[in-house]
Amino acid sequence: MKQEEKVDFRLNREYCKACGICTALCPKKAISADDEGKPSMINEEACIMCRLCELRCPDFAIRIGRMQ
Protein backbone atom coordinates (compact mmCIF):
# COMPACT_ATOMS: atom_id res chain seq x y z
CA MET A 1 0.00 0.00 0.00
CA LYS A 2 1.32 3.41 -0.96
CA GLN A 3 2.10 5.94 1.73
CA GLU A 4 -0.68 8.35 0.63
CA GLU A 5 -3.24 5.54 0.87
CA LYS A 6 -2.58 4.82 4.53
CA VAL A 7 -5.69 4.33 6.62
CA ASP A 8 -6.62 7.11 8.99
CA PHE A 9 -8.61 5.38 11.76
CA ARG A 10 -9.62 7.75 14.50
CA LEU A 11 -11.41 6.75 17.68
CA ASN A 12 -12.94 9.15 20.18
CA ARG A 13 -12.16 7.19 23.34
CA GLU A 14 -14.48 9.36 25.42
CA TYR A 15 -17.51 8.55 23.22
CA CYS A 16 -16.70 4.84 22.65
CA LYS A 17 -18.57 2.52 25.04
CA ALA A 18 -16.67 -0.60 23.95
CA CYS A 19 -19.75 -2.40 22.62
CA GLY A 20 -17.64 -4.47 20.21
CA ILE A 21 -19.96 -4.01 17.20
CA CYS A 22 -17.25 -2.59 14.91
CA THR A 23 -14.71 -5.30 15.66
CA ALA A 24 -17.28 -8.13 15.48
CA LEU A 25 -18.62 -7.01 12.10
CA CYS A 26 -15.45 -5.81 10.33
CA PRO A 27 -15.53 -7.98 7.17
CA LYS A 28 -11.72 -8.09 6.99
CA LYS A 29 -10.90 -8.28 10.71
CA ALA A 30 -8.71 -5.22 10.23
CA ILE A 31 -9.65 -3.79 13.63
CA SER A 32 -9.47 -5.51 16.98
CA ALA A 33 -10.45 -4.75 20.58
CA ASP A 34 -7.70 -3.46 22.87
CA ASP A 35 -7.41 -4.05 26.65
CA GLU A 36 -10.38 -1.74 27.28
CA GLY A 37 -12.49 -3.42 24.59
CA LYS A 38 -12.15 -0.41 22.29
CA PRO A 39 -11.14 -0.83 18.64
CA SER A 40 -7.71 -0.24 17.17
CA MET A 41 -6.43 -0.76 13.63
CA ILE A 42 -4.33 -3.92 13.60
CA ASN A 43 -4.13 -4.66 9.88
CA GLU A 44 -4.16 -1.66 7.60
CA GLU A 45 -3.30 -3.82 4.60
CA ALA A 46 -6.53 -5.77 5.05
CA CYS A 47 -8.79 -2.71 5.36
CA ILE A 48 -10.92 -2.24 2.23
CA MET A 49 -12.30 1.13 3.38
CA CYS A 50 -15.91 -0.10 3.39
CA ARG A 51 -16.46 2.29 6.33
CA LEU A 52 -18.94 -0.09 7.96
CA CYS A 53 -17.14 0.36 11.31
CA GLU A 54 -17.95 4.08 11.18
CA LEU A 55 -21.50 3.60 9.84
CA ARG A 56 -22.42 1.00 12.47
CA CYS A 57 -20.80 2.76 15.43
CA PRO A 58 -23.69 3.56 17.79
CA ASP A 59 -21.53 6.02 19.74
CA PHE A 60 -20.38 8.42 16.97
CA ALA A 61 -16.85 7.49 18.03
CA ILE A 62 -15.23 6.27 14.79
CA ARG A 63 -13.99 8.22 11.80
CA ILE A 64 -12.16 6.40 9.07
CA GLY A 65 -10.61 7.72 5.89
CA ARG A 66 -7.43 7.86 3.88
CA MET A 67 -4.35 9.66 5.20
CA GLN A 68 -3.99 12.98 3.34
Place this chain on the structure above:
Amino acid sequence: MEQHVFDRLMRDDKLPHMWCRGCGNGIVLQSIIRAIDRTGIDQDKAVIVSGVGCSSRANNYTDFCGLHTTHGRPIAFATGVKMANPELQVIVVTGDGDSTSIGGNHFIQAARRNIDLTVVVFNNSNYGMTGGQYSPTTPVGAFTRTSVYGNIEPAFDVCRLAEGSGATYVARSTTYHVQSLIKYIASGITHKGFSVIDAMCDCPTLFGRINGLGDGAKMIAAWPEKTVSIEKAGTLSADELEEKVIIGEFVNSSRRSEYTEKYARIIEEAQRERADLK
Protein backbone atom coordinates in the same frame (compact mmCIF):
# COMPACT_ATOMS: atom_id res chain seq x y z
CA MET B 1 -11.03 19.90 3.58
CA GLU B 2 -14.76 19.32 4.01
CA GLN B 3 -15.99 19.08 7.56
CA HIS B 4 -17.16 15.68 8.74
CA VAL B 5 -20.95 15.21 8.68
CA PHE B 6 -21.00 14.79 12.49
CA ASP B 7 -19.24 18.15 12.92
CA ARG B 8 -21.78 19.86 10.71
CA LEU B 9 -25.02 18.27 11.90
CA MET B 10 -24.43 17.01 15.46
CA ARG B 11 -24.17 18.91 18.73
CA ASP B 12 -20.79 17.82 20.00
CA ASP B 13 -21.37 19.43 23.41
CA LYS B 14 -24.20 16.94 24.08
CA LEU B 15 -22.07 13.84 23.42
CA PRO B 16 -21.38 11.17 24.59
CA HIS B 17 -25.05 10.21 24.44
CA MET B 18 -27.17 8.60 27.17
CA TRP B 19 -27.90 5.31 25.38
CA CYS B 20 -26.58 2.02 26.77
CA ARG B 21 -23.55 0.16 25.48
CA GLY B 22 -24.45 -1.60 22.22
CA CYS B 23 -27.88 0.10 21.89
CA GLY B 24 -28.91 0.39 18.25
CA ASN B 25 -30.46 3.86 18.61
CA GLY B 26 -27.14 5.57 17.85
CA ILE B 27 -26.89 3.70 14.55
CA VAL B 28 -30.41 4.75 13.55
CA LEU B 29 -29.66 8.37 14.51
CA GLN B 30 -26.41 8.30 12.55
CA SER B 31 -28.38 6.98 9.55
CA ILE B 32 -30.87 9.86 9.84
CA ILE B 33 -28.01 12.39 9.96
CA ARG B 34 -26.40 10.87 6.87
CA ALA B 35 -29.74 10.64 5.04
CA ILE B 36 -30.48 14.33 5.69
CA ASP B 37 -26.98 15.16 4.48
CA ARG B 38 -27.49 13.08 1.35
CA THR B 39 -30.74 14.85 0.42
CA GLY B 40 -28.95 18.19 0.69
CA ILE B 41 -31.82 19.91 2.50
CA ASP B 42 -31.05 23.16 4.28
CA GLN B 43 -30.04 22.59 7.90
CA ASP B 44 -32.34 25.44 9.00
CA LYS B 45 -35.30 23.96 7.12
CA ALA B 46 -35.14 20.56 8.82
CA VAL B 47 -37.17 20.00 11.98
CA ILE B 48 -36.75 16.89 14.10
CA VAL B 49 -39.77 16.12 16.26
CA SER B 50 -39.62 13.43 18.94
CA GLY B 51 -41.98 11.94 21.50
CA VAL B 52 -40.97 10.17 24.70
CA GLY B 53 -38.76 7.13 25.14
CA CYS B 54 -35.12 6.21 24.55
CA SER B 55 -35.48 6.86 20.81
CA SER B 56 -36.92 10.29 21.39
CA ARG B 57 -33.75 11.50 23.05
CA ALA B 58 -32.25 11.48 19.55
CA ASN B 59 -33.03 15.09 18.70
CA ASN B 60 -31.08 16.34 21.73
CA TYR B 61 -27.92 15.46 19.81
CA THR B 62 -28.73 16.97 16.42
CA ASP B 63 -28.13 20.52 15.25
CA PHE B 64 -31.48 21.16 13.55
CA CYS B 65 -34.66 22.83 14.72
CA GLY B 66 -36.03 20.39 17.28
CA LEU B 67 -39.17 19.68 19.23
CA HIS B 68 -39.17 17.14 22.08
CA THR B 69 -42.84 16.54 22.75
CA THR B 70 -45.11 14.37 24.92
CA HIS B 71 -45.52 10.60 24.87
CA GLY B 72 -47.08 9.32 21.66
CA ARG B 73 -47.73 12.79 20.27
CA PRO B 74 -44.78 13.67 18.02
CA ILE B 75 -46.84 13.11 14.85
CA ALA B 76 -49.56 15.44 16.16
CA PHE B 77 -46.98 18.17 16.90
CA ALA B 78 -45.23 17.51 13.58
CA THR B 79 -48.56 17.88 11.78
CA GLY B 80 -48.92 21.32 13.38
CA VAL B 81 -45.40 22.35 12.35
CA LYS B 82 -45.93 21.18 8.77
CA MET B 83 -49.37 22.84 8.47
CA ALA B 84 -48.01 26.15 9.79
CA ASN B 85 -45.01 26.11 7.47
CA PRO B 86 -45.19 23.52 4.69
CA GLU B 87 -41.73 24.55 3.45
CA LEU B 88 -40.10 22.82 6.41
CA GLN B 89 -38.86 19.24 6.15
CA VAL B 90 -40.34 17.56 9.20
CA ILE B 91 -38.81 14.34 10.45
CA VAL B 92 -40.34 12.43 13.35
CA VAL B 93 -38.16 10.24 15.56
CA THR B 94 -40.23 7.87 17.62
CA GLY B 95 -40.14 4.42 19.19
CA ASP B 96 -42.30 1.35 18.60
CA GLY B 97 -44.34 2.04 21.73
CA ASP B 98 -44.53 5.79 21.18
CA SER B 99 -45.78 5.45 17.59
CA THR B 100 -47.95 2.31 17.60
CA SER B 101 -49.37 2.22 21.12
CA ILE B 102 -49.64 5.58 22.87
CA GLY B 103 -49.56 7.44 19.54
CA GLY B 104 -51.21 4.75 17.43
CA ASN B 105 -54.15 6.93 16.48
CA HIS B 106 -51.95 9.86 15.39
CA PHE B 107 -49.90 7.44 13.33
CA ILE B 108 -52.84 6.05 11.34
CA GLN B 109 -54.62 9.40 10.91
CA ALA B 110 -51.49 11.12 9.58
CA ALA B 111 -50.98 8.21 7.17
CA ARG B 112 -54.61 8.47 6.05
CA ARG B 113 -54.17 12.19 5.31
CA ASN B 114 -50.88 11.57 3.50
CA ILE B 115 -49.27 14.61 5.11
CA ASP B 116 -45.64 15.15 4.12
CA LEU B 117 -43.83 13.89 7.24
CA THR B 118 -41.01 11.36 7.47
CA VAL B 119 -41.47 9.05 10.45
CA VAL B 120 -38.51 6.94 11.55
CA VAL B 121 -39.62 4.27 14.01
CA PHE B 122 -36.76 3.10 16.26
CA ASN B 123 -38.21 -0.40 16.65
CA ASN B 124 -36.49 -2.35 19.43
CA SER B 125 -39.54 -4.45 20.41
CA ASN B 126 -39.91 -3.12 23.94
CA TYR B 127 -40.25 -0.04 26.15
CA GLY B 128 -36.59 0.53 26.98
CA MET B 129 -36.78 3.73 29.00
CA THR B 130 -39.31 2.44 31.52
CA GLY B 131 -37.62 -0.89 32.17
CA GLY B 132 -38.40 -3.26 29.29
CA GLN B 133 -42.16 -3.83 29.18
CA TYR B 134 -43.69 -5.45 26.08
CA SER B 135 -44.84 -3.16 23.30
CA PRO B 136 -47.18 -3.67 20.31
CA THR B 137 -44.16 -4.87 18.27
CA THR B 138 -42.82 -7.45 20.75
CA PRO B 139 -42.80 -10.83 18.97
CA VAL B 140 -45.12 -13.57 20.23
CA GLY B 141 -43.35 -15.72 22.81
CA ALA B 142 -40.71 -13.10 23.66
CA PHE B 143 -39.93 -12.42 27.30
CA THR B 144 -40.14 -8.93 28.75
CA ARG B 145 -40.64 -7.51 32.25
CA THR B 146 -44.42 -7.69 31.71
CA SER B 147 -44.51 -10.97 29.76
CA VAL B 148 -42.47 -13.21 32.03
CA TYR B 149 -44.19 -16.34 30.67
CA GLY B 150 -43.73 -15.21 27.06
CA ASN B 151 -45.74 -12.62 25.13
CA ILE B 152 -49.19 -13.85 24.05
CA GLU B 153 -50.13 -10.79 21.98
CA PRO B 154 -49.55 -10.85 18.21
CA ALA B 155 -47.21 -8.06 17.11
CA PHE B 156 -48.05 -5.14 14.85
CA ASP B 157 -46.22 -5.14 11.55
CA VAL B 158 -45.37 -1.41 11.44
CA CYS B 159 -45.04 -1.41 7.64
CA ARG B 160 -48.33 -3.17 6.98
CA LEU B 161 -50.05 -0.89 9.48
CA ALA B 162 -48.63 2.16 7.68
CA GLU B 163 -49.53 0.82 4.25
CA GLY B 164 -53.05 -0.13 5.30
CA SER B 165 -53.58 3.34 6.76
CA GLY B 166 -52.53 5.08 3.55
CA ALA B 167 -48.83 5.92 3.86
CA THR B 168 -47.31 6.52 0.43
CA TYR B 169 -43.70 5.60 1.25
CA VAL B 170 -43.03 2.57 3.47
CA ALA B 171 -39.74 0.74 4.00
CA ARG B 172 -37.94 -1.36 6.59
CA SER B 173 -34.30 -2.01 7.31
CA THR B 174 -32.08 -2.88 10.28
CA THR B 175 -29.01 -1.46 11.97
CA TYR B 176 -27.01 -4.29 10.39
CA HIS B 177 -28.18 -3.26 6.91
CA VAL B 178 -27.15 0.31 7.61
CA GLN B 179 -26.53 1.34 3.99
CA SER B 180 -30.09 0.52 2.92
CA LEU B 181 -31.39 2.12 6.12
CA ILE B 182 -29.72 5.40 5.09
CA LYS B 183 -31.05 5.03 1.54
CA TYR B 184 -34.66 4.44 2.67
CA ILE B 185 -34.63 7.35 5.13
CA ALA B 186 -33.27 9.63 2.37
CA SER B 187 -36.00 8.38 -0.01
CA GLY B 188 -38.61 9.00 2.69
CA ILE B 189 -37.40 12.58 3.16
CA THR B 190 -37.44 13.28 -0.58
CA HIS B 191 -40.85 11.64 -1.01
CA LYS B 192 -43.78 14.05 -1.02
CA GLY B 193 -46.27 12.43 1.33
CA PHE B 194 -46.41 10.40 4.54
CA SER B 195 -43.29 8.24 4.80
CA VAL B 196 -42.60 5.54 7.35
CA ILE B 197 -39.25 3.83 7.83
CA ASP B 198 -39.33 0.93 10.29
CA ALA B 199 -35.77 0.88 11.65
CA MET B 200 -35.21 -2.42 13.44
CA CYS B 201 -32.66 -2.02 16.23
CA ASP B 202 -31.55 -3.75 19.40
CA CYS B 203 -32.01 -3.17 23.12
CA PRO B 204 -29.30 -5.43 24.57
CA THR B 205 -29.67 -4.14 28.15
CA LEU B 206 -33.31 -5.18 28.58
CA PHE B 207 -34.79 -7.17 25.66
CA GLY B 208 -31.48 -8.86 24.84
CA ARG B 209 -30.64 -9.85 28.40
CA ILE B 210 -34.08 -11.21 29.34
CA ASN B 211 -34.26 -13.26 26.11
CA GLY B 212 -30.68 -14.52 26.34
CA LEU B 213 -29.69 -12.91 23.04
CA GLY B 214 -26.25 -11.73 24.12
CA ASP B 215 -24.70 -8.28 23.91
CA GLY B 216 -25.20 -5.58 21.26
CA ALA B 217 -22.55 -7.06 18.97
CA LYS B 218 -24.20 -10.51 19.07
CA MET B 219 -27.67 -9.06 18.55
CA ILE B 220 -26.75 -6.96 15.51
CA ALA B 221 -24.87 -9.89 13.97
CA ALA B 222 -28.10 -11.95 14.13
CA TRP B 223 -30.06 -9.70 11.74
CA PRO B 224 -28.99 -11.37 8.46
CA GLU B 225 -30.37 -14.66 9.79
CA LYS B 226 -33.62 -13.10 11.05
CA THR B 227 -34.40 -11.09 7.91
CA VAL B 228 -35.33 -11.80 4.33
CA SER B 229 -35.48 -9.34 1.44
CA ILE B 230 -38.85 -8.40 -0.03
CA GLU B 231 -37.73 -9.93 -3.35
CA LYS B 232 -36.88 -13.27 -1.75
CA ALA B 233 -39.98 -13.21 0.47
CA GLY B 234 -42.12 -13.54 -2.66
CA THR B 235 -40.67 -16.98 -3.31
CA LEU B 236 -41.19 -18.33 0.24
CA SER B 237 -44.25 -20.02 1.73
CA ALA B 238 -46.21 -18.55 4.67
CA ASP B 239 -44.62 -21.16 6.95
CA GLU B 240 -41.12 -20.25 5.83
CA LEU B 241 -41.86 -16.56 6.44
CA GLU B 242 -43.35 -17.17 9.89
CA GLU B 243 -40.31 -16.16 11.93
CA LYS B 244 -38.75 -13.81 9.38
CA VAL B 245 -38.63 -10.03 9.28
CA ILE B 246 -39.10 -8.77 5.71
CA ILE B 247 -36.85 -5.86 4.74
CA GLY B 248 -37.04 -3.58 1.73
CA GLU B 249 -39.21 -0.91 0.14
CA PHE B 250 -42.90 -1.84 0.42
CA VAL B 251 -44.63 1.26 -0.92
CA ASN B 252 -43.35 4.15 -3.05
CA SER B 253 -46.34 5.81 -4.65
CA SER B 254 -47.21 9.28 -5.88
CA ARG B 255 -50.80 8.45 -6.79
CA ARG B 256 -52.41 10.20 -3.83
CA SER B 257 -51.93 13.95 -3.45
CA GLU B 258 -50.28 15.39 -0.38
CA TYR B 259 -52.32 16.99 2.42
CA THR B 260 -50.68 20.44 2.81
CA GLU B 261 -50.82 20.98 -0.97
CA LYS B 262 -54.54 20.22 -0.97
CA TYR B 263 -55.00 22.47 2.05
CA ALA B 264 -53.16 25.32 0.29
CA ARG B 265 -55.73 25.12 -2.51
CA ILE B 266 -58.55 25.35 0.07
CA ILE B 267 -56.94 28.48 1.55
CA GLU B 268 -56.64 30.00 -1.92
CA GLU B 269 -60.26 29.22 -2.75
CA ALA B 270 -61.56 30.62 0.55
CA GLN B 271 -59.56 33.83 0.13
CA ARG B 272 -60.86 34.26 -3.39
CA GLU B 273 -64.44 33.81 -2.19
CA ARG B 274 -63.88 36.40 0.53
CA ALA B 275 -62.41 38.88 -1.95
CA ASP B 276 -65.46 38.39 -4.19
CA LEU B 277 -67.78 39.29 -1.31
CA LYS B 278 -66.09 42.64 -0.72
